[in-house]
Amino acid sequence: MIPASPVLPVRRVRDLTVLELDAERLLVIACDSVGSIGPKRADRYPVDARTVAHFAARVPLVEVIAAGARPEIVVDTLSVEMDPTGAEMIAEIQAIASELGLGPDRVTGSTEDNVPSDATGVGVTVLATVARDDLRPGRARSGDRVLCIGTPTSAPHDVIAIGDPRMVPLALLADLVALPEVGDALPVGSRGVGYELGVLAETNGLAFHPVDHDLDLARSGGPASCVLLAVRPSAVARILDLAGSVPVTELGDLA
Incomplete structure:
Protein backbone atom coordinates (compact mmCIF):
# COMPACT_ATOMS: atom_id res chain seq x y z
CA MET A 1 0.00 0.00 0.00
CA ILE A 2 1.23 3.46 -0.85
CA PRO A 3 1.60 5.47 2.36
CA ALA A 4 -0.75 8.43 2.73
CA SER A 5 0.77 11.85 2.19
CA PRO A 6 -0.56 15.39 2.50
CA VAL A 7 -2.56 16.63 -0.48
CA LEU A 8 -0.74 19.61 -1.96
CA PRO A 9 -2.92 22.65 -2.70
CA VAL A 10 -3.59 23.24 -6.40
CA ARG A 11 -5.25 26.12 -8.27
CA ARG A 12 -5.90 27.39 -11.76
CA VAL A 13 -4.19 30.60 -12.88
CA ARG A 14 -5.41 31.54 -16.36
CA ASP A 15 -4.45 28.55 -18.54
CA LEU A 16 -1.95 27.24 -15.98
CA THR A 17 -2.24 24.71 -13.18
CA VAL A 18 -0.25 25.78 -10.10
CA LEU A 19 0.70 23.29 -7.39
CA GLU A 20 2.06 24.56 -4.06
CA LEU A 21 5.18 22.51 -3.37
CA ASP A 22 5.94 24.20 -0.06
CA ALA A 23 5.76 27.59 1.60
CA GLU A 24 8.13 29.12 -0.94
CA ARG A 25 8.02 27.17 -4.22
CA LEU A 26 5.31 26.55 -6.80
CA LEU A 27 5.08 23.98 -9.59
CA VAL A 28 3.58 25.55 -12.74
CA ILE A 29 2.13 23.23 -15.41
CA ALA A 30 1.18 24.18 -18.97
CA CYS A 31 0.19 22.00 -21.91
CA ASP A 32 -0.81 22.17 -25.56
CA SER A 33 -1.92 19.71 -28.25
CA VAL A 34 -1.91 19.59 -32.03
CA GLY A 35 -3.98 17.22 -34.18
CA SER A 36 -4.32 16.55 -37.91
CA ILE A 37 -1.53 19.01 -38.71
CA GLY A 38 1.60 17.31 -39.99
CA PRO A 39 3.24 15.16 -42.66
CA LYS A 40 0.87 12.15 -42.66
CA ARG A 41 -1.60 11.25 -45.40
CA ALA A 42 -4.74 11.87 -43.28
CA ASP A 43 -3.59 15.24 -41.89
CA ARG A 44 -5.88 18.13 -42.81
CA TYR A 45 -3.02 20.65 -43.01
CA PRO A 46 0.31 19.43 -44.45
CA VAL A 47 3.31 20.60 -42.40
CA ASP A 48 6.67 18.95 -41.81
CA ALA A 49 7.18 17.12 -38.51
CA ARG A 50 9.82 19.51 -37.21
CA THR A 51 7.56 22.56 -37.57
CA VAL A 52 4.63 20.82 -35.86
CA ALA A 53 6.79 19.83 -32.90
CA HIS A 54 8.36 23.27 -32.59
CA PHE A 55 5.11 25.13 -32.22
CA ALA A 56 3.49 22.46 -30.07
CA ALA A 57 6.35 22.94 -27.60
CA ARG A 58 6.50 26.71 -28.00
CA VAL A 59 3.01 27.36 -26.63
CA PRO A 60 3.41 25.82 -23.15
CA LEU A 61 6.97 27.11 -22.89
CA VAL A 62 5.80 30.67 -23.57
CA GLU A 63 2.99 30.25 -21.03
CA VAL A 64 5.25 29.24 -18.15
CA ILE A 65 7.93 31.80 -19.01
CA ALA A 66 5.32 34.57 -19.12
CA ALA A 67 4.21 33.49 -15.66
CA GLY A 68 7.75 34.08 -14.39
CA ALA A 69 8.47 30.36 -13.99
CA ARG A 70 11.57 28.42 -15.03
CA PRO A 71 10.95 25.36 -17.24
CA GLU A 72 12.31 22.18 -15.66
CA ILE A 73 10.91 19.27 -17.70
CA VAL A 74 9.31 19.05 -21.16
CA VAL A 75 7.07 16.02 -21.76
CA ASP A 76 6.10 15.08 -25.32
CA THR A 77 3.33 12.57 -26.00
CA LEU A 78 3.50 11.75 -29.69
CA SER A 79 0.74 9.78 -31.44
CA VAL A 80 3.17 8.84 -34.21
CA GLU A 81 5.81 6.17 -34.77
CA MET A 82 9.35 6.76 -33.54
CA ASP A 83 10.98 6.38 -36.98
CA PRO A 84 10.96 8.67 -38.82
CA THR A 85 8.29 11.13 -37.60
CA GLY A 86 8.80 10.82 -33.85
CA ALA A 87 12.57 11.11 -34.06
CA GLU A 88 12.28 14.36 -36.03
CA MET A 89 9.81 15.79 -33.51
CA ILE A 90 11.87 14.83 -30.49
CA ALA A 91 15.00 16.39 -32.00
CA GLU A 92 13.15 19.67 -32.55
CA ILE A 93 11.63 19.69 -29.06
CA GLN A 94 15.10 19.13 -27.63
CA ALA A 95 16.37 21.99 -29.80
CA ILE A 96 13.77 24.49 -28.60
CA ALA A 97 14.31 23.37 -25.00
CA SER A 98 18.05 23.96 -25.41
CA GLU A 99 17.32 27.65 -26.14
CA LEU A 100 16.36 27.87 -22.46
CA GLY A 101 19.34 25.91 -21.20
CA LEU A 102 17.53 22.58 -20.90
CA GLY A 103 19.58 19.55 -21.94
CA PRO A 104 18.18 16.40 -23.62
CA ASP A 105 17.78 14.78 -20.21
CA ARG A 106 15.09 17.39 -19.44
CA VAL A 107 12.93 16.17 -22.37
CA THR A 108 10.94 12.95 -22.00
CA GLY A 109 7.86 11.33 -23.50
CA SER A 110 6.56 8.49 -25.65
CA THR A 111 5.60 7.51 -29.20
CA GLU A 112 3.00 5.17 -30.72
CA ASP A 113 4.77 2.13 -32.10
CA ASN A 114 2.05 -0.49 -31.68
CA VAL A 115 -0.62 0.84 -34.07
CA PRO A 116 0.05 2.58 -37.42
CA SER A 117 -0.92 6.26 -37.31
CA ASP A 118 -2.37 7.88 -40.42
CA ALA A 119 -2.74 11.34 -38.87
CA THR A 120 -0.42 13.35 -36.63
CA GLY A 121 -1.14 13.92 -32.95
CA VAL A 122 1.16 15.77 -30.57
CA GLY A 123 0.83 16.75 -26.92
CA VAL A 124 3.42 18.72 -24.95
CA THR A 125 3.38 19.41 -21.21
CA VAL A 126 5.89 21.69 -19.49
CA LEU A 127 6.68 21.48 -15.77
CA ALA A 128 8.20 24.66 -14.35
CA THR A 129 9.04 26.08 -10.94
CA VAL A 130 8.86 29.56 -9.49
CA ALA A 131 9.20 31.22 -6.10
CA ARG A 132 5.76 32.07 -4.75
CA ASP A 133 6.50 35.81 -4.74
CA ASP A 134 7.72 35.75 -8.35
CA LEU A 135 4.58 34.34 -10.00
CA ARG A 136 3.61 37.08 -12.49
CA PRO A 137 -0.17 36.87 -13.06
CA GLY A 138 -1.95 39.57 -11.05
CA ARG A 139 1.12 41.72 -10.37
CA ALA A 140 0.43 44.61 -12.77
CA ARG A 141 0.05 48.07 -11.22
CA SER A 142 -2.08 51.07 -11.97
CA GLY A 143 -0.22 53.27 -14.45
CA ASP A 144 1.51 50.36 -16.19
Missing part, protein backbone atom coordinates in the same frame (compact mmCIF):
# COMPACT_ATOMS: atom_id res chain seq x y z
CA ARG A 145 1.87 50.66 -19.95
CA VAL A 146 0.75 47.58 -21.92
CA LEU A 147 3.06 46.49 -24.73
CA CYS A 148 2.56 43.76 -27.31
CA ILE A 149 5.88 42.03 -27.96
CA GLY A 150 5.70 40.36 -31.37
CA THR A 151 2.92 40.42 -33.95
CA PRO A 152 -0.22 38.24 -33.96
CA THR A 153 0.65 35.50 -36.46
CA SER A 154 -1.31 32.34 -37.18
CA ALA A 155 -1.97 29.77 -39.90
CA PRO A 156 -3.73 29.50 -42.28
CA HIS A 157 -3.85 33.30 -42.61
CA ASP A 158 -0.05 33.49 -42.30
CA VAL A 159 2.77 31.19 -43.35
CA ILE A 160 4.23 29.91 -40.08
CA ALA A 161 7.92 29.03 -39.90
CA ILE A 162 10.49 28.34 -37.20
CA GLY A 163 12.42 31.53 -36.44
CA ASP A 164 9.65 33.81 -37.75
CA PRO A 165 10.90 37.37 -37.03
CA ARG A 166 7.36 38.47 -36.15
CA MET A 167 7.29 36.17 -33.12
CA VAL A 168 8.86 36.90 -29.76
CA PRO A 169 11.82 34.53 -29.16
CA LEU A 170 11.73 32.46 -25.97
CA ALA A 171 15.08 33.72 -24.66
CA LEU A 172 14.05 37.35 -25.20
CA LEU A 173 10.76 36.77 -23.40
CA ALA A 174 12.58 35.25 -20.43
CA ASP A 175 14.88 38.29 -20.25
CA LEU A 176 11.96 40.74 -20.44
CA VAL A 177 9.84 38.98 -17.81
CA ALA A 178 12.82 39.00 -15.44
CA LEU A 179 12.96 42.81 -15.48
CA PRO A 180 11.75 44.30 -12.16
CA GLU A 181 9.68 46.88 -14.08
CA VAL A 182 7.55 44.14 -15.67
CA GLY A 183 4.49 43.46 -13.55
CA ASP A 184 2.56 40.91 -15.61
CA ALA A 185 2.85 39.04 -18.90
CA LEU A 186 0.17 37.23 -20.89
CA PRO A 187 0.59 35.22 -24.13
CA VAL A 188 -1.84 35.96 -26.95
CA GLY A 189 -3.67 32.93 -28.33
CA SER A 190 -6.30 32.26 -30.96
CA ARG A 191 -8.82 34.73 -29.48
CA GLY A 192 -6.59 37.66 -30.29
CA VAL A 193 -5.00 40.62 -28.53
CA GLY A 194 -8.30 42.31 -27.70
CA TYR A 195 -9.56 39.32 -25.72
CA GLU A 196 -6.28 38.93 -23.84
CA LEU A 197 -6.28 42.64 -22.95
CA GLY A 198 -9.56 42.04 -21.15
CA VAL A 199 -8.09 39.04 -19.32
CA LEU A 200 -5.01 41.03 -18.34
CA ALA A 201 -7.06 43.89 -16.93
CA GLU A 202 -9.52 41.60 -15.11
CA THR A 203 -6.79 39.45 -13.56
CA ASN A 204 -5.18 42.54 -12.07
CA GLY A 205 -8.43 44.26 -11.02
CA LEU A 206 -7.73 47.21 -13.32
CA ALA A 207 -9.24 48.88 -16.39
CA PHE A 208 -7.50 49.13 -19.74
CA HIS A 209 -7.32 52.49 -21.52
CA PRO A 210 -6.16 52.24 -25.18
CA VAL A 211 -3.93 54.58 -27.14
CA ASP A 212 -3.78 54.90 -30.93
CA HIS A 213 -1.98 52.06 -32.73
CA ASP A 214 -2.35 50.00 -35.90
CA LEU A 215 -2.35 46.47 -34.43
CA ASP A 216 -5.30 44.24 -35.38
CA LEU A 217 -6.77 43.30 -31.99
CA ALA A 218 -8.96 40.55 -33.45
CA ARG A 219 -6.13 38.74 -35.26
CA SER A 220 -5.27 35.31 -33.84
CA GLY A 221 -1.98 35.04 -31.98
CA GLY A 222 -1.82 31.37 -32.98
CA PRO A 223 1.13 29.59 -31.37
CA ALA A 224 1.74 32.28 -28.73
CA SER A 225 3.38 34.43 -31.40
CA CYS A 226 3.17 37.55 -29.22
CA VAL A 227 2.92 38.41 -25.53
CA LEU A 228 1.35 41.30 -23.64
CA LEU A 229 3.57 42.95 -21.05
CA ALA A 230 2.38 45.33 -18.32
CA VAL A 231 5.40 47.51 -17.55
CA ARG A 232 6.35 50.68 -15.74
CA PRO A 233 6.39 53.56 -18.26
CA SER A 234 10.01 54.30 -17.34
CA ALA A 235 11.04 50.89 -18.72
CA VAL A 236 9.46 51.19 -22.18
CA ALA A 237 12.60 52.56 -23.83
CA ARG A 238 14.75 49.81 -22.32
CA ILE A 239 12.33 47.11 -23.52
CA LEU A 240 12.31 48.57 -27.02
CA ASP A 241 16.10 48.43 -27.02
CA LEU A 242 16.20 44.82 -25.77
CA ALA A 243 13.58 43.76 -28.32
CA GLY A 244 15.77 44.92 -31.21
CA SER A 245 14.06 43.93 -34.48
CA VAL A 246 11.17 42.13 -32.78
CA PRO A 247 8.00 44.22 -33.29
CA VAL A 248 6.72 46.08 -30.20
CA THR A 249 3.40 47.94 -30.09
CA GLU A 250 2.27 50.24 -27.27
CA LEU A 251 -1.41 49.48 -26.74
CA GLY A 252 -2.45 51.61 -23.77
CA ASP A 253 -2.40 51.83 -19.99
CA LEU A 254 -3.87 50.10 -16.96
CA ALA A 255 -5.58 52.11 -14.24
